[in-house]
Amino acid sequence: MTSKQPTEAADAIDAAGPRRKRSNRILWIAGPLVVALVAGYFYITAGRYTSTDNAYVQADQVTIAPQISGRVVEVAVRENQQVRKGDLLFRIDPEPLQIAVEQMEAQIEAAGDYLNASRDTYRSASADLRASEATLRNHEAQLQRVRELRARGIVAQKALDDADNDVATARGSRDADAAALAKARTMLGGAVNTPLTELSGYKVALAQLAKAKLDLSHAEVRAPIDGTVGKTHLQAGDFLNVGQAAMPLVSHTVWVEGNFKETDLTHVRVGQPAEIEVDTYPGHTWTATVSSISPAAGSQFSILPAQNATGNWVKIVQRIPVRFEITTGDEDGLILRAGMSADVKIDTGKQNSLLGRWTGKTGPDSKVAMTR
Missing domain, CATH: 1.20.58 (Methane Monooxygenase Hydroxylase; Chain G, domain 1)
Structure with missing residues (x-):
């Protein structure tokens, strides 16, 4: 009985040997293949997508101001109230x-x-x-x-x-x-x-x-657009001069502005599709398209643009605003408000390929449209 057990153990070891060799052979073949496929995928799609988290929801904003001077006798709206074009906002004393x-x-x-x-x-x-x-x-x-x-x-x-x-x-x-x-x-x-x-x-x-x-007709100040009344402290009895800001009105039409590094815009073109995620609604994605690209970096529109031709100089990657038009329809309960932070990812359609490397073509050949 004692001599039989070592014999059975030896037979089991001899039987497991071929199976182990077969598993090792599969790993040696499949491992490099998986690595090659993953590397090929990243090679082909490298540079196709460009993204930034320096993006914000934007909306047109109108500063409501009277065209005549006078004392306010009625304020017909309150802060954060939605109004339609033509709705009465406030009234100035019409008697004079x-x-x-x-x-x-x-x-x-x-x-x-x-x-x-x-x-x-x-x-x-x-x-x-x-x-x-x-x-x-x-x-x-x-x-x-x-x-x-x-x-x-x-x-x-x-x-x-x-x-x-x-x-x-x-x-x-x-x-x-x-x-x-x-x-x-x-x-x-x-x-x-x-x-x-x-x-x-x-x-x-x-x-x-x-x-x-x-x-006399300007005594009644009405909403020029559909929108929402912003922060206001206007009260009946206040005196307003011509052109004095009374309240802001934020339009219901919104878009997203992404500030991309200049090095990320190599293959970005107007009309390319994009995906937008807003920090307020994590996990939800809006579809959009690139509607326009700024003709200059954001620093060019500042009050004091950089003077790189004088003094010491340090190269800094510039940001260029890109405007996105949201193409997703109205989402139930998901309201986009001006100033919300967002993440934007653009599908440039650019893909690497060996044929492209050889011919010198690594992406779609399209013209950049510069609009507002």
Whole structure:
């Protein structure tokens, strides 16, 4: 019994030997193959995707400011309230503006009466001019007769002097009446029959009335776009000047702006697909496309751009803004708000290949579109 057990153990060892050799052979073959496949995958896809976590949700923002000055009498919205285009935001006291409209309407009527009176003045001046011209002709004829009589010695020199004086007086009256007529004609636009609405004075009054009505319409400040009211402290009773910021309005239309390193944009083109993850909603992905690439690095738009041609210089990789248009439809309960942090990954479609290495083509040949 004792001698039989070592024999069985030896037989088991002899039987396990071929199996172990077979397993080792499989590992020696499969191991390098798996490594080659993994390395090939990473080689082919290397450079296809570029990503950044320096990305943020953006939205258009409008600063609401009045176009007239006045005291606020009503605030129709509250902070963080959603509004539609045309909704009332706040109202400025309209009473002074209504008074201005009524005043200009009265001035329009007064201008009409004044211009109608100018027509009567023109007719009167025209009649006066005709009378003064007739008087002048009469005195000139009288002067001629007195000269003839004086030449014959029939009348005294005083009579001739009086006739000369009458002609000079009549000529002066004629000139004054002619000037009055010219003035009346100018007030009527050069012609007595010019329509009232074509006269410059009446047009000025109409323009002032239109301005007063426009100011009155601006007493009600309404939303220019669909959006959400931002942080505001506006209260009834506050006085606002023209152009003074009253409240911000953030648009409902959002996009994502990613600030990529310049070295990561080698194969990025407008129209390429992208995926976006927002930190607020981990695990959820939005699909998007590259809608535009900034024409300059972000540092170029700063108040004090870098002056690399002076002093000591250290090379720093620049960031270039890339805008993404979200193509995913509305997500239930997932609201994107301006300023949220995001991660962006772009599929450039670029793939490595031995054929590409040999021919010098390592990616799609497309033009870069530079837009806003």
